[in-house]
Structures are given as structure tokens and as C-alpha cells.
Amino acid sequence: MLSASAQKTFKYGANLQKVDSTGFYRINLQPAFIAKAKGDMADIRIADAMGNFVPYIQAGSLPQKDQKSFVVFNTIDARLATDTGTTYIVENKTGLPLDRLWIKLQNTAVQRKVNLMGSDDLKQWFAIQENIPLQEAVQNSEGTYMQSLSFPASSYRYLKLLVDDKNKTPIKFLQAGVYTEYAATLAYTPIPGLRFTRADSNKTTFITIKLNDNYQVNKLHLNITAPKYFKRNVTIYQVINGYKEAILEAELNSIKNNDLLFAAKTTELQLQIGNGDNQPLVINGINVYQSNEYIISYLDGKQNYHLLAGDSTAQAPEYDLKFFADSIKANIPAINHQAIVKNIVASAEKPKAAKDYTALIWLAIIAAVGMLLLLTLKMVKEVGKKAGK
Structure with missing residues (x-):
């Protein structure tokens, strides 16, 4: 205890x-x-x-x-x-x-x-x-x-x-x-419960990764399935209290395993991938990991x-x-x-x-005073009647 x-x-x-x-x-x-x-x-x-x-x-x-x-x-x-x-x-x-x-x-x-x-x-x-x-x-x-x-x-x-x-x-x-x-x-140990969204515009792919707690992240893996050959620049940002900070600039390459290594402590990561004149990458999944501590x-x-x-x-x-x-x-x-x-x-x-x-006592006192007044008035009327005979 x-x-x-x-x-x-x-x-x-x-x-x-x-x-x-x-x-x-x-x-x-x-x-x-x-x-x-x-x-x-x-x-x-x-x-x-x-x-x-x-x-x-x-x-x-x-x-x-x-x-x-x-x-x-x-x-x-x-x-x-x-x-x-x-x-x-x-x-x-x-x-x-x-x-x-x-x-x-x-x-x-x-x-x-x-x-x-x-x-x-x-x-x-x-x-x-x-x-x-x-x-x-x-x-x-x-x-x-x-x-x-x-x-x-x-x-x-x-x-x-x-x-x-x-x-x-x-x-x-x-x-x-x-x-x-x-x-x-x-x-490394996998970090569970991530959600990601992506948007493609102006020759750039934007990916937002939301975590369900303030995890320490040391490795990120992109499961890229197409095209067969690619070489793109990627920037990773960590978002803390609405502030976006660049923590890694790296290269995605079809001849590598595309493990991105860095150090972050956050609930949200953002990726920005430059596509140039190429079609956006097909990304079937994302995994994040913490180095074993x-x-x-x-x-x-x-x-x-x-x-x-x-x-x-x-x-x-x-x-x-x-x-x-x-x-x-x-x-x-x-x-x-x-x-x-x-x-x-x-x-x-x-x-x-x-x-x-206290309030009840005062109510009782007021009620008692009221009763006394009524009795007094009644007695005065009775006396007045007798005196008038």
C-alpha cells in the first residue's frame, strides 16, 4: 500500500x-x-x-x-x-x-x-x-x-x-x-491504437497520425505498396499543444525498408511527403514503435x-x-x-x-405572538360586550 x-x-x-x-x-x-x-x-x-x-x-x-x-x-x-x-x-x-x-x-x-x-x-x-x-x-x-x-x-x-x-x-x-x-x-515495442488520415494536394501528401496517449515514439514504418520504384523526401513533425515542430528530414526509397528513426514524445505526428510530378505513394499501413526501455x-x-x-x-x-x-x-x-x-x-x-x-424557532415565536394577539383581541371584544349591557 x-x-x-x-x-x-x-x-x-x-x-x-x-x-x-x-x-x-x-x-x-x-x-x-x-x-x-x-x-x-x-x-x-x-x-x-x-x-x-x-x-x-x-x-x-x-x-x-x-x-x-x-x-x-x-x-x-x-x-x-x-x-x-x-x-x-x-x-x-x-x-x-x-x-x-x-x-x-x-x-x-x-x-x-x-x-x-x-x-x-x-x-x-x-x-x-x-x-x-x-x-x-x-x-x-x-x-x-x-x-x-x-x-x-x-x-x-x-x-x-x-x-x-x-x-x-x-x-x-x-x-x-x-x-x-x-x-x-x-x-522496439509496437505502440497500439494509432489512427491516421491522409490528403493529397499540390504535389504533396500530408499524413496525420493520432495516438491515444502521449507516447514516446522512436521508429515509424510506412507500408508502401506502389509504385515499384520511388524516391521521395519526407519531413516528420511532432505536434505539442498545437505547435508543430520538425524532428526529422529523411528519404523514402524503394530499395530501403522505410523505417524512419527519430525521438518524439507526443500524441500527434504529421508527415509531409514531396511527390514532385509523380503519383502519390500507395500506403497500406503505418506502424509506430518505442525503443525498448x-x-x-x-x-x-x-x-x-x-x-x-x-x-x-x-x-x-x-x-x-x-x-x-x-x-x-x-x-x-x-x-x-x-x-x-x-x-x-x-x-x-x-x-x-x-x-x-433558528428559522423554526423564529417561526414558532411569531406563531405564538400571533396567537396571543388573537386571544387578546377576543378578550377585549368580550369585555366590551359585557360593559355595553
Whole structure:
């Protein structure tokens, strides 16, 4: 049973599957749960039966042992005049979609936050995730340390790290890259319940996709059945509170699978396909997906646990567990959560107000006075009659 304070703070919850024994577990976060969380998932918490928060780390923060599989990205010198703070830009030369990036830094014990952006041309940049906390260095003798940044899956050619350290001493990035086995095995979960409409006009096809919740979307697939050969430009927009923002410019091509990879958190997407002088594409179906999201926690086999989300004011938690990530084995059991429910606290019943008899008392007094007046008048008349005899 959750404490009342936890229920008041977090609007949504879901029971966790009961674990058989005490140990580390990987918790799968389904699209319906992520939809209730903030875009950066900073408000996700695990609570025990007493309402106490239980530490966790994101799955992407696990250290990798096999350095042979680590691919170092090329560093790009393309700082913009509008950038404030330390900037570090790298090129994703794998060509694969990524949902995490490992960065190597010079040892530091300061606290900084970083914004991650993506671009395909080094000119127009799109937000991927904001306010990611940089960890402090773990004690070692090497003078450097590695940190993993997890984020919604993206396929941008260039990634920019912009550190919020204006007017402060900058931190030093040494390199960034990925472990190839992670990049190659990125998996997705379908998002249910979408509806789409299309309109063709002026050599352009407009498609609107409506989702039944504020889902995190990382992949969109168009089932194009005709013509046999095509090559069209497409722009994807996410719509938030009526505002339309371009999040991806890509190409649809008959020799590709037409999976469009990006990062969005929205209830509505819009696609604009340029047809030129060609007939519009025949699209028989559209599918949207969320990249698989996990958190890892040490759970007691005798306890019941609950996932929480939906606090717009929550900041990302800082748990000691991040310093013990090497204690977690690569293949740990996975568990799921149950259906998402609203956390409702029953308001205290207002005490019933005591009945007010004032009006009745006054009515009784007025009636009594009236009766006395009538009796008095009657007696006066009787006396007058006797006196007249």
C-alpha cells in the first residue's frame, strides 16, 4: 500500500511483477507507462510497500568489459555562435540507430547537466534529450572515467553534447563512442491504437497520425505498396499543444525498408511527403514503435514493489547504485509491470454541519405572538360586550 504523500505526488502507478528471489532485476518499461512519464523519464520511481523509494539505474549505464567492440566516434569541430557552454560534437560513423552513447571524461568531481542534440548536416540541430546529469568520477588511478548516456533511439549522423557550464570552468571530453553489440541489437515495442488520415494536394501528401496517449515514439514504418520504384523526401513533425515542430528530414526509397528513426514524445505526428510530378505513394499501413526501455534495481524477494510516474516537478534521482554498476551481471532476469492505474487519494469526508433550527424557532415565536394577539383581541371584544349591557 503506497503512502498518501507518494500518491499525491505521482499521478500514475503500476504494480511490479513479484520476484522469486533477492537480487538484481531488469524492469521492462512498456509504452503505456512511458507515456505517463516526463520526456526525460526523470519522474520514474520504484517504491516498496511502505512507500520508500528504491534505487535503480538505467540499463544503458552498465559498464562493458570487451573494449575490442568499442567504436570511437570522430570528433567534429563545428561549434555554433549560438552555443553557450562546453560543446562536444561527434559523428556516428556506424550508420546504426543509437539509444545510448558512452563518453570518456577527464576525472572531475563537479556537477553538470548536458543537453543532447542531433543533426544530419551540422546546420540544423534537433533536441534528443535535455538536462542529463553527468556523473562524478569514480575513484581510480587512471585519471579518466566512462559514463553512459541513455536517450530515445535516434539515427542522426552527428551528435552534439552541450554542457550547461556557462561562466564556469569547463569539463574535458576525451572521446565518445558505442559498443557495437548494443548498436546492432536495438529492439522496439509496437505502440497500439494509432489512427491516421491522409490528403493529397499540390504535389504533396500530408499524413496525420493520432495516438491515444502521449507516447514516446522512436521508429515509424510506412507500408508502401506502389509504385515499384520511388524516391521521395519526407519531413516528420511532432505536434505539442498545437505547435508543430520538425524532428526529422529523411528519404523514402524503394530499395530501403522505410523505417524512419527519430525521438518524439507526443500524441500527434504529421508527415509531409514531396511527390514532385509523380503519383502519390500507395500506403497500406503505418506502424509506430518505442525503443525498448529498461531500468535495473536490486529487489527483495519478500517485498512487493510499485512503479510510479507522472510528477511534472520531479528531478532525476541520484542513487549510490550508479557507483556499483560493475557488480551487475550482463544477463540478469527481466520482469514486467502490470496495468497502469491512477493514484487516487480519498479526500477526508467533511463533517456534517449541525442542523440549524433558528428559522423554526423564529417561526414558532411569531406563531405564538400571533396567537396571543388573537386571544387578546377576543378578550377585549368580550369585555366590551359585557360593559355595553
